[in-house]
Amino acid sequence: MTVAVIPFKPRNPKTRLSCVLDEQEREAFAEAMLLDVVGAVRDADCQAVILSTELFDSDLVQVTIKDMGLSDATNEYLSCAVTDVLIIMADIPLADRESIKRVTGTKKDMAVVPGRGGGTNVIYVKEPARFHVDYYGGSYLKHMRIAAECGLSCDVIDSFRLHTDIDEKEDLAELLLHGSGKSRAFLEEKGFSLTTENGRVGVERKR
Amino acid sequence: MTVAVIPFKPRNPKTRLSCVLDEQEREAFAEAMLLDVVGAVRDADCQAVILSTELFDSDLVQVTIKDMGLSDATNEYLSCAVTDVLIIMADIPLADRESIKRVTGTKKDMAVVPGRGGGTNVIYVKEPARFHVDYYGGSYLKHMRIAAECGLSCDVIDSFRLHTDIDEKEDLAELLLHGSGKSRAFLEEKGFSLTTENGRVGVERKR
Numbered sequence: 001m002t003v004a005v006i007p008f009k010p011r012n013p014k015t016r017l018s019c020v021l022d023e024q025e026r027e028a029f030a031e032a033m034l035l036d037v038v039g040a041v042r043d044a045d046c047q048a049v050i051l052s053t054e055l056f057d058s059d060l061v062q063v064t065i066k067d068m069g070l071s072d073a074t075n076e077y078l079s080c081a082v083t084d085v086l087i088i089m090a091d092i093p094l095a096d097r098e099s100i101k102r103v104t105g106t107k108k109d110m111a112v113v114p115g116r117g118g119g120t121n122v123i124y125v126k127e128p129a130r131f132h133v134d135y136y137g138g139s140y141l142k143h144m145r146i147a148a149e150c151g152l153s154c155d156v157i158d159s160f161r162l163h164t165d166i167d168e169k170e171d172l173a174e175l176l177l178h179g180s181g182k183s184r185a186f187l188e189e190k191g192f193s194l195t196t197e198n199g200r201v202g203v204e205r206k207r
Numbered sequence: 208m209t210v211a212v213i214p215f216k217p218r219n220p221k222t223r224l225s226c227v228l229d230e231q232e233r234e235a236f237a238e239a240m241l242l243d244v245v246g247a248v249r250d251a252d253c254q255a256v257i258l259s260t261e262l263f264d265s266d267l268v269q270v271t272i273k274d275m276g277l278s279d280a281t282n283e284y285l286s287c288a289v290t291d292v293l294i295i296m297a298d299i300p301l302a303d304r305e306s307i308k309r310v311t312g313t314k315k316d317m318a319v320v321p322g323r324g325g326g327t328n329v330i331y332v333k334e335p336a337r338f339h340v341d342y343y344g345g346s347y348l349k350h351m352r353i354a355a356e357c358g359l360s361c362d363v364i365d366s367f368r369l370h371t372d373i374d375e376k377e378d379l380a381e382l383l384l385h386g387s388g389k390s391r392a393f394l395e396e397k398g399f400s401l402t403t404e405n406g407r408v409g410v411e412r413k414r
């Protein structure tokens with residue numbers, strides 16, 4: 001069974017949403033998105049493992065690696081992995097069974113889904129010990145280069161559901177438009193709704 | 208053969224790019240993107256027809272409908288169409304054969320690809336006279352509603368290549384990251400390149 005590793009930052013996450021959500025709300029929202037991603041990877045027949053640098057209150061299986069950044073912690077995990085591994089970000093709540101299956105169904109050695117703005121939202125590697133990650137700063141191009149250097153053939157999966165990371169206020173519109181899980185319900189509960197201004201859809205918060 | 212209708216505005220297009228491109232450059236850039244889309248639909252075995260409200264200098268097949276908005280002009284075309292029709296926006300230069308084939312290969316009556324921010328970037332209808340479009344102001348949800356009202360089953364195709372419309376400066380990063388056609392070459396020729404700031408990829412123009 002494919003293990004889906006989901007790096008997660010439980011404390012003070014998603015600071016670029018501070019304009020519309022306070023710290024406690026951002027923590028609850030980040031966890032709602034995480035649960036949506038966990039649900040999606042399970043629907044896609046993967047086993048979810050949360051990779052965090054501190055333990056947090058949850059029933060989910062957690063691997064906790066202290067005092068490390070996201071890349072180092074993930075590489076630590078990859079070097080010991082015995083099955084194929086899916087590394088999927090916790091802030092892509094539009095992820096669904098079908099999009100993840102397109103990733104894990106690759107015929108190549110690995111597959112990548114770029115995030116908006118040059119990041120990497122999903123990586124799937126059949127032989128994890130042969131690959132290493134390097135997040136931050138245009139990681140998509142870096143990962144393509146690392147794959148080539150490691151002699152691994154690499155698919156790029158074309159999915160807007162996996163491409164859409166929720167970082168900023170305007171991204172919330174995508175979640176209200178295309179989401180159906182806990183994170184969308186959280187936003188609605190907090191009074192967020194879609195608005196239309198100058199022909200574009202945005203969001204507003206009413207309470 | 209599927210006809211691919213590409214609505215196009217030749218004069219003073221893409222005003223939200225005025226901060227980095229002057230009017231003449233925006234017209235050239237819009238035409239480069241159009242040519243990329245034309246190339247992609249032809250690769251996907253469609254016949255490209257440009258739908259415009261004024262004639263412009265080009266060898267492409269043009270249907271010109273004067274004094275009408277995008278929606279009315281498109282509906283005028285749909286009501287007379289005798290084959291299945293793909294309506295595809297001229298500002299999605301990441302479009303490629305594979306993503307378009309996923310749209311035209313739908314088993315349902317029609318298929319839609321949402322654009323970023325609630326727009327509609329691609330519509331495919333097997334029986335065009337049964338459908339009508341209504342662009343602007345969150346058109347994705349409107350088109351889903353119209354499909355339901357017309358009794359047409361509708362697929363939503365999950366593609367970031369077709370989802371990514373190029374409207375604003377930050378969108379240019381996506382084109383430099385994932386594009387390979389004339390519009391990417393245009394940007395490079397004009398001195399645009401990728402930058403990395405605070406871990407995110409952006410663009411800068413050097414000349």
